[in-house]
Every structure is written in structure tokens, then in C-alpha cells.
Amino acid sequence: MKYAGRLAAATLAGVLSLAACGTDDNSGDAGATAGAAAPAQGDDSLKGTINAAGSSAQANAIAEWKKNFQSSNPGVSINYNPSGSGAGVQAFIQGTVAFAGSDSALKDDKGEPAQADARCKTGKAINLPMVTGPVAVVYNLPGVDGLQLSPKTIGGIFNSKITKWDDPAIKADNPDAKLPSTAIQAFHRSDESGTSDNFTKFLKATAEWPYEPAKAWPAEAQGQGAKGSDGIASSIKSTEGAISYVELSFAENSQLQKAKVANGSGEFVELTPENAAKTVEAAQVEGAGNDLKLKIDYATKASGAYPIVLVTYEITCEKGLSADDAKLVKSFLGYTSSDEGQQALTSLGYAPLPSSLLTKVRTAVEAIS
Numbered sequence: 229m230k231y232a233g234r235l236a237a238a239t240l241a242g243v244l245s246l247a248a249c250g251t252d253d254n255s256g257d258a259g260a261t262a263g264a265a266a267p268a269q270g271d272d273s274l275k276g277t278i279n280a281a282g283s284s285a286q287a288n289a290i291a292e293w294k295k296n297f298q299s300s301n302p303g304v305s306i307n308y309n310p311s312g313s314g315a316g317v318q319a320f321i322q323g324t325v326a327f328a329g330s331d332s333a334l335k336d337d338k339g340e341p342a343q344a345d346a347r348c349k350t351g352k353a354i355n356l357p358m359v360t361g362p363v364a365v366v367y368n369l370p371g372v373d374g375l376q377l378s379p380k381t382i383g384g385i386f387n388s389k390i391t392k393w394d395d396p397a398i399k400a401d402n403p404d405a406k407l408p409s410t411a412i413q414a415f416h417r418s419d420e421s422g423t424s425d426n427f428t429k430f431l432k433a434t435a436e437w438p439y440e441p442a443k444a445w446p447a448e449a450q451g452q453g454a455k456g457s458d459g460i461a462s463s464i465k466s467t468e469g470a471i472s473y474v475e476l477s478f479a480e481n482s483q484l485q486k487a488k489v490a491n492g493s494g495e496f497v498e499l500t501p502e503n504a505a506k507t508v509e510a511a512q513v514e515g516a517g518n519d520l521k522l523k524i525d526y527a528t529k530a531s532g533a534y535p536i537v538l539v540t541y542e543i544t545c546e547k548g549l550s551a552d553d554a555k556l557v558k559s560f561l562g563y564t565s566s567d568e569g570q571q572a573l574t575s576l577g578y579a580p581l582p583s584s585l586l587t588k589v590r591t592a593v594e595a596i597s
Contacts, residue, residue, distance in 0.1 A: 271559065275303035278556045282309075282316020282329030284457045285423050285475040286359045286540040288576050290329070296572060297563050304556060312456065314420030314443045320543055321347050326553040327544035327561075331361070331422020332443065333521035334543060344543065351547025354519045356589055358564055359540035360579040362504035363427055364479040365487040366464050367471040369393060369410065375487040376401045376496040379535075382489070383435030385471060386414050388450045393469065401490075415463050415472035416445040418453030426538035427473045430526040434492070434535070475538070476501070477577030491535040492527035499534050501579035506533035509582045518546055518592035520585070547597055558596040565589045 280290075287310040294306045311319070313330040320328035321343045333355040334340040344353030365377060372393075377385075381397045384390040390397055394407040417424045420443040428446075431437035439446040445453065454463040460474045461482040476499060479486055488496040497503055507528050515521035526535050542564070544557055563569045570580040581589065 271301055272303070274301045274556070274559055276552050276556050277305045277307060278327075278553070278560055279325045280306070280308045280316075280327045280329065280542075281311045281319045281325045282543075283313045283331050283422055283540045284310035285313075285331050285361045285421075285538060286310075286329050287457070288477045288481070289359050289540075289573055289578055292572050292576060293560075293564050293569060296569075297560055301559070304560075306560065310456065312417075312419045313422035313425070317344075317543065320344060320353075323347050326549060326557050327542050329540055330355075330543055331538045331540050332425040333515070333541055348545035348548030351545050352517075352519065353543060354517075354546045354592060355515060355521045355541040355543055356561065356565075356592055357520055357522060357539045357581060357585060358542045358561070358589065359573065360501075360505060360508050360581060361423075361538045361540055362476040362499050362501060362534060362577075362579060363423060363430075363473050363536040363538055364476050364484070364499050365471065365489055365536070366461075366474055366479050366484040367487060368464050368468050368485065369408070370468065372402075372405055372407065373485065375405070375485065376490070377487045378490040378494075379431070379434035380436060383431045383437050385412055386416070386431065386449060386451065387437070388414070401496075410469040413467055413470045414451040415454050415460055415467075415470055416449070416451045417460065418445070418455050420444050422540070423457065423473065423475065423538060426524075427536065429524075430536045433526040473536070475577070476504075480577045489534065489536060491533050492525075492529040493531070495531070497532060497534045499536075501574060501577070503532055503534035504537045505579040505582065506530050507535055507537050508539065508579065508585075511539070511585075513585075513588070518588075518595050520588055520592060522585075544596065546592070546595055549596070554597055558593060561593045561596070562590075565593055 290308045316328035317330050319325045378401050381401055391412055393410045424445050425443045428441040432441050454460045457474050457478045460472050461478045464470045464472050465482050486499050488498050490496050511522040511524045514523050528535055
């Protein structure tokens with residue numbers, strides 16, 4: 229199989245520098261390392277169109293991958309609609325896209341695995357982790373930098389129990405901060421979102437959250453809705469006193485303030501790709517065979533681990549795509565799971581997959597036919 233995506237020299241130099249900065253733990257399991265493999269050459273015979281849809285959390289990653297992959301494979305067009313994880317999964321089940329991006333694996337309680345298997349006809353649908361997207365708790369509070377929030381406080385804010393920025397719970401987390409009496413305006417995703425699913429899983433595991441985790445935000449928790457990751461970022465940037473949750477890449481692109489979040493040991497941890505990767509490294513694979521569904525410990529006590537993370541899966545057929553789609557999807561996902569593809573994410577606010585998991589992803593991609 230040939231796959232590729234040639235980075236411009238300046239971009240590659242920046243990515244390699246950032247990747248080198250992210251290897252301080254020396255565990256050998258922190259993701260693809262700089263220089264581990266040279267970029268592959270493009271395949272001049274590869275032609276066609278890949279239609280995909282889903283997670284807006286990985287939209288920036290897909291845009292970068294698309295640019296690099298199409299540059300080396302000019303006969304290929306990649307159409308990705310960041311319609312949200314729920315819409316992407318349904319599009320895949322209905323057979324209108326070759327793969328779906330979803331910030332949560334296919335859900336048993338919704339019957340999604342069986343429906344996806346039926347769409348694949350001759351094979352199984354598989355969940356392939358591809359993007360580690362740290363979820364930032366972002367806020368707009370001029371004059372308050374370095375805000376610290378415990379999971380319990382975050383839960384109280386998003387459950388409309390804590391409504392002022394100078395609430396005693398927030399003061400307890402930030403004893404040295406000068407907090408205004410500004411009203412808190414909590415925003416959530418209005419569309420079905422894997423980001424909401426992962427954020428509410430974190431709250432359920434750590435914050436006495438009374439609602440079941442779901443892609444749809446619980447109406448009982450109230451708050452204000454905004455569509456897509458871009459909508460959340462825009463709403464926070466334009467609203468003083470606002471708070472929400474959004475992937476790190478969108479937070480950084482919009483230059484939003486990011487809170488430090490306490491992990492299971494009570495340590496307030498700054499959000500960096502490296503700190504988020506520590507949580508993903510401890511995740512367990514729950515799927516069978518080449519289905520790599522993960523179980524994340526949102527209450528991790530690992531030192532320096534940032535606890536709110538999501539993993540975006542590419543959901544496709546192990547077998548059962550058309551011959552043309554199978555060839556294109558296998559080639560593109562081969563690139564996205566390559567060293568070069570993973571390194572390209574570092575400068576965008578994502579974290580490379582841990583190397584032990586990446587090895588399994590590459591094996592699963594090779595099985596697509």
C-alpha cells in the first residue's frame with residue numbers, strides 16, 4: 229500500500245521541533261516520534277473521491293491531512309462534512325459516506341454496531357482511534373488568568389447550580405484570585421456531539437453529575453446552546469462571563485482562556501497535548517479484533533495527567549466497502565496513522581496517539597478490504 233502527504237519543509241521543521249518537546253516522559257509510549265519514518269511517496273495511480281462526515285472536533289486535523297494527502301495524490305479528492313458525530317454516524321449507517329468521524333465509538337445502547345455492520349454487509353464496522361483531542365474548559369473573564377476548576381465545581385456550573393463567578397466553590401479553587409460577581413453564562417453544544425458525550429462522561433465519573441452521558445446535552449441542565457465547535461468558540465469569545473467546553477485546537481485558534489482542571493488526585497493540571505496524552509496512554513481497548521473502542525479513565529490519578537480528553541474514531545468497514553472506496557479509505561487512513569500524519573497534528577492543538585495504540589490502528593487499517 230502506498231500512502232503519503234508531503235509536508236512543506238518549513239512546516240515539517242516546526243512539527244518536528246514540537247514533537248521533540250513532547251517526549252519528556254521518556255516512556256517510549258507517548259506517540260509517534262520525530263524522524264521515526266520518512267514521508268512516503270504519493271501513488272500516481274490513486275484516483276477518486278472519498279466522502280466522509282462527522283466530528284467537528286477533528287475538522288482542523290482533517291483539513292491538514294486533506295491538504296497534505298491531496299498534494300501527494302492529486303488524483304484524489306476528499307470531501308469531509310464536519311456535521312457532528314451523531315450526524316456522521318447516521319450518514320455512515322445509511323451508506324452515504326465511506327467513513328464517519330465520531331468522538332465516541334459506536335454505541336451499543338443505540339444499536340449502532342448492528343446497524344453499521346448491516347451497512348458493511350460482508351464485514352464488520354470498526355472503530356479506529358485516530359485523533360486525540362484534549363477538551364478545554366474555556367472561559368471569558370477579563371483580568372482572571374490561570375483559573376483553576378475542580379470537577380465538582382465544573383459540574384455545578386454546567387448544572388446551573390453555580391451562577392456567579394465569585395461563588396464560594398470557585399473561590400475555594402482559586403484562593404488568590406480576584407473574582408468578579410459577573411453572572412456565569414454556560415454554553416453547551418446544541419447539536420449532537422461526541423464532545424458533549426465525552427465531557428458528560430467526565431462529569432458523570434468525577435462530579436456527581438445527575439444525568440447520563442450522551443451526545444445530546446441534557447435539557448434539565450439548561451444553559452445556552454451553540455452549534456459546532458466553531459459556534460462554541462465564537463460564543464465564548466464574544467460573551468463576557470461565558471464558559472464552555474471545546475477541543476484544544478479550537479480554543480487555541482480563537483485565543484480563548486483555558487482553565488486548569490483537577491484530576492483524580494486533586495492536582496490542577498494545565499491543558500497541553502502532552503498532559504492529555506498521559507490520560508490516553510492509560511486507556512483500555514474494549515473492542516475485539518480490529519475494533520479498537522477505548523475505555524478512558526476520566527478520574528485518572530496519574531501525575532500531570534489532564535483528565536478531559538476525547539478520542540475521535542474513524543468508523544468504517546473492515547470489509548464491505550466498494551472496491552474503489554476501500555482502496556481510497558485504506559490509503560488515506562494509512563497516511564493519517566503514519567508517523568508523518570500524526571506529527572502533523574502536534575502544531576494544531578492535538579496530541580499524537582500513544583505508540584502502543586498506533587501500532588494496533590495501523591494493523592487494523594491494513595485489514596481494510
